[in-house]
Amino acid sequence: MSLEQRPETQTPRAVSAAVTIGSFVALLYVIEFVDMLMANRLDQQGIEPRETGGLLGIVFAPLLHGGWGHLIANTFPALVLGFLILLSGLRTWAGVSAVVWIIGGVGIWLTGGDNSVHIGASGLIFGWLTYLIVRGIFSRKVGQILLGVVILVMYGGLLWGVLPGQEGISWQGHLFGAVGGVIAAWLLVDRDSERR
Template sequence: MRGAGGRAPGPMPRWKSAGVAVVGFVAVLYLLELIDSIMGGRLDSLGIEPRTIDGLWGIVFAPLLHFGWPHLFANTLPLLVLGYVLALSGVGRAAAVTAIVWVIGGAGVWLFGGAGTEVAGASVIVFGWLVYLLARGVFTRHWADIVVGVLILVAYGSLLWGVLPSSPHVSWLGHLFGAVGGFAAAWLLGRDPSGDGRAAQGKIGE
């Protein structure tokens, strides 16, 4: 297909593809929360239940689910900002970082989370993206990555307190292992610059 003037349309600019990817991801979270609301919260059962066989599915689904709209609203702005900054380095690389954070964060919660709890929420991703953006400059040794890391530290560094225990309804372990996943992603991917590669009793929000 050719555009006006007989010229084939070029690839989407990176700033635009980054925005589309991040907004699309957040839109999926809102759609799932709407479906969950209509179903009376039944999707919440797909969260991580530590050290149970059924709870293993939560590693896959938990970051997509939230315990009510306020829980999702709290994660939305960090997801949009950090996700966009991350995706500016390439949607493929952002997907690779997210996959590493997703698996390490979820597995950590499943192994070490409190018995009899359910954990869900996208903040495991938020903390993974945050730490990745902070740490990648250490491994890439690229000045732009270092500058971005410093700016992110100034803007969102206070979030790092979330890796410490606070409210019993907040999964600090999800934050901690999400952060571990982000550091692992920075270490694994930073060495290859060409790679593009609602809170209730018994329920814990990330």
């Protein structure tokens, strides 16, 4: 968002951002409800590392969750971080999400444990988090740098999740999602201010 924009153009963008991320999260709840009705059979459509059939899980894994507790834990960070990226526009959010989705999924597929299935939006959330933290470095925009610092202070503790530790938590998803967010910032950030 440039400083030249008038306040009346910012309000509709905020409303649009809230509706979009709210709809995305609502979709996750609908999918989890359907999964519950199917006795959690959808959860088997996640990423199975180094299995050819597990490659398709890259498409589905961020939409699936291992129960309501898993989804609820991802809800608030998804709403906040997704909303902040959507303030830059739907195209930016879609681009960042696509880069994180693919890099995170491929990273899990290559490095995840044998005989495991990886699901959940947390890799996407880690990617959104690192994107917001580092994009100001690439754009050289003071506002984005300051927002990155605030987000680092508020959510930086989550980044410990990229390390192996807790059983049943896909640290690979967190790690490669975070890597995807940095790469998305490098690839997609608006560098128009540098050219001006």
